[in-house]
Amino acid sequence: MKPYRSRLKIVLDILTAISEEGGKVSKLLLYANLSYDRLMKYLKELSEKGLVEEEMGEYRLTERGYRFLEELRRAEKLAEAFGFRF
Secondary structure (H helix, E strand, C coil), rough: CCCCCCCCHHHHHHHHHHHCCCEHHHHHHHCCCCHHHHHHHHHHHHHHHEEEEEEEEEEEEEEHHHHHHHHHHHHHHHHHCCCCCC
16 A cells, blocks of 8 residues: 655646646646646646636746745755654
């Protein structure tokens, strides 16, 4: 059984996927390992918060999204350094 992923870890996975793999929904589904409905709910929330934007069926990170992604990566490293899972 796979370990539980926190909401922040799922957001980190989605933002990382957009940053590294591109913003096509099919790639995001595979990389973030989410159902279509759950992915779309997360993308809607991230869009409302100004972290991603959709253009012609593809998602991309905004400047705010890039900054948030970097901060999440730093927080993950810090948590792991103290023996916590993110």
